[in-house]
Amino acid sequence: MSKSNLLSAPASPVGEVIAALTPHFGERLSTAPAMREQHGHDESWHETAPPDAVVFPQSTEEVARIVRTCAAHRVPVIPFGAGTSLEGHVAAIHGGIAIDMSRMTALKRVSPEDLDCTVEAGITRKQLNAQLRDTGLFMPVDPGADASIGGMVSTRASGTNAVRYGTIRENVLGLTVVLADGTVAHTGGRARKSAAGYDLTHLLIGAEGTLGVVTEVTLRLHGIPEEIGAATCSFAGVDQAVATVIETIQSGIPVARIELLDDVMVRACNAYSGLSLPEQPMLFLEFHGTAAGVAEQSDRVAALAEANGGSGFAWSTRPEDRSRLWEARHNAYYAALALEPGKKGFTTDVCVPVSRLADVIAATRADIAATSLTAPLVGHVGDGNFHLILLVDPEDDANMAEAMAAHDRLVTRALDAGGTCTGEHGIGLGKQHYLAREHGDALGAMRAVKQALDPHDIMNPGKMLPPAG
Numbered sequence: 001m002s003k004s005n006l007l008s009a010p011a012s013p014v015g016e017v018i019a020a021l022t023p024h025f026g027e028r029l030s031t032a033p034a035m036r037e038q039h040g041h042d043e044s045w046h047e048t049a050p051p052d053a054v055v056f057p058q059s060t061e062e063v064a065r066i067v068r069t070c071a072a073h074r075v076p077v078i079p080f081g082a083g084t085s086l087e088g089h090v091a092a093i094h095g096g097i098a099i100d101m102s103r104m105t106a107l108k109r110v111s112p113e114d115l116d117c118t119v120e121a122g123i124t125r126k127q128l129n130a131q132l133r134d135t136g137l138f139m140p141v142d143p144g145a146d147a148s149i150g151g152m153v154s155t156r157a158s159g160t161n162a163v164r165y166g167t168i169r170e171n172v173l174g175l176t177v178v179l180a181d182g183t184v185a186h187t188g189g190r191a192r193k194s195a196a197g198y199d200l201t202h203l204l205i206g207a208e209g210t211l212g213v214v215t216e217v218t219l220r221l222h223g224i225p226e227e228i229g230a231a232t233c234s235f236a237g238v239d240q241a242v243a244t245v246i247e248t249i250q251s252g253i254p255v256a257r258i259e260l261l262d263d264v265m266v267r268a269c270n271a272y273s274g275l276s277l278p279e280q281p282m283l284f285l286e287f288h289g290t291a292a293g294v295a296e297q298s299d300r301v302a303a304l305a306e307a308n309g310g311s312g313f314a315w316s317t318r319p320e321d322r323s324r325l326w327e328a329r330h331n332a333y334y335a336a337l338a339l340e341p342g343k344k345g346f347t348t349d350v351c352v353p354v355s356r357l358a359d360v361i362a363a364t365r366a367d368i369a370a371t372s373l374t375a376p377l378v379g380h381v382g383d384g385n386f387h388l389i390l391l392v393d394p395e396d397d398a399n400m401a402e403a404m405a406a407h408d409r410l411v412t413r414a415l416d417a418g419g420t421c422t423g424e425h426g427i428g429l430g431k432q433h434y435l436a437r438e439h440g441d442a443l444g445a446m447r448a449v450k451q452a453l454d455p456h457d458i459m460n461p462g463k464m465l466p467p468a469g
């Protein structure tokens with residue numbers, strides 16, 4: 001329990017905040033240990049750090065009230081979406097108030113003619129797409145987990161189909177945000193482009209709750225494709241699979257998804273889901289378009305795969321067959337965890353220019369093979385982005401040290417290749433020390449932004465920016 005948690009008596013700042021908010025929020029403010037515990041961790045291996053209280057606002061005005069009250073008492077505010085992040089993002093390491101956005105889920109407006117909509121930030125991507133279905137439109141960004149739109153905005157999320165539709169960054173037009181002093185600001189708008197002033201929308205996208213609480217999001221939408229095709233193909237080695245990916249992208253084939261599983265991950269999927277896939281690296285593809293367009297894309301990729309020694313190219317447009325073909329990919333994360341029951345997933349992601357993908361993956365696999373670690377690899381390889389799921393026992397110092405060292409070498413390799421320490425999961429607690437390595441002098445400008453917008457460091461303190469000095 002954090003020091004602050006022990007100081008929750010009414011006279012402490014956080015006690016004052018709880019006392020001030022309780023009359024307004026009633027049972028929508030909880031200090032129950034189980035509730036605090038649940039909000040003190042994400043899906044990663046990082047240690048739980050519970051907030052002192054959890055509040056469930058139902059409007060932007062209520063969020064502003066919470067933040068104003070916390071600002072007056074200099075108490076930390078930790079925005080909480082669905083808690084699916086992977087770098088310790090929501091851990092309340094300095095105590096404070098978690099703002100759970102799960103009761104702000106309204107789809108406020110859809111404009112089919114403009115292909116956009118405005119939502120409250122707590123809506124999850126699956127909830128949103130279920131409500132959009134009758135319009136023939138969808139919000140494509142898909143991080144796998146059923147994350148909230150506010151959380152996706154705040155981690156600059158992407159996922160399997162960013163190769164075709166872009167990341168959340170390319171799909172947000174505007175935001176409503178409660179800033180650290182409790183004021184409400186509207187950024188961006190509904191126009192498809194604007195040259196008006198600083199681009200605060202994109203400053204807040206990926207800010208990890210350190211600059212404000214996003215309460216509403218205006219999103220671009222896309223037409224549900226007339227036809228969807230899925231395909232899988234095995235390769236003797238990762239190099240051949242990655243060569244197929246690179247040639248597919250360089251040929252301009254507009255694949256919607258192109259995912260790589262290495263042989264360790266395929267083995268995990270076979271064991272977890274009772275499949276009998278060849279235990280070799282595999283590509284999983286999805287094609288969107290007209291029936292003829294999807295067939296043509298599939299044929300072109302099949303030819304590239306064959307030229308690279310791919311085998312067993314299977315494809316279908318029938319929904320039940322597509323689900324079957326993609327079953328392994330959909331369950332990959334939990335299949336990886338099941339390889340060594342009792343261990344946790346130390347999931348990391350890096351992203352490199354696609355031309356460097358093959359050598360960075362090859363070097364990474366050789367590196368892991370020389371350790372005692374189990375670390376299946378899965379990648380959104382069309383973007384040059386891949387994940388390692390290092391299986392660790394956080395209580396075992398030697399195991400953790402070995403994983404940390406391998407992780408450090410992975411990030412160094414990605415940075416040396418002109419890549420980034422994280423393509424989509426963000427910095428949180430886990431990658432702070434790489435921010436300076438990646439951004440050098442720009443870190444000073446980042447600190448200046450934080451100081452200007454949150455001078456008392458109440459917004460998700462201790463996250464993203466490494467400690468100064």
Ligand SMILES: Cc1cc2nc3c(=O)[nH]c(=O)nc-3n(C[C@H](O)[C@H](O)[C@H](O)COP(=O)(O)OP(=O)(O)OC[C@H]3O[C@@H](n4cnc5c(N)ncnc54)[C@H](O)[C@@H]3O)c2cc1C
Binds near residue numbers: 083213
């Ligand atoms: C199995 C699995 C697979 C995943 N695959 C992917 C993937 O392919 N691609 C990918 O990008 N991610 C992936 N993730 C990570 C995760 O789903 C994303 O980071 C997601 O965007 C987090 O959203 P959330 O609602 O769960 O946010 P949370 O975990 O609740 O919060 C994440 C961060 O955003 C802040 N935040 C949340 N809501 C707000 C708000 N309204 N205003 C301001 N700040 C806010 C929080 O303070 C925190 O810093 C995966 C996770 C899992 C468990």
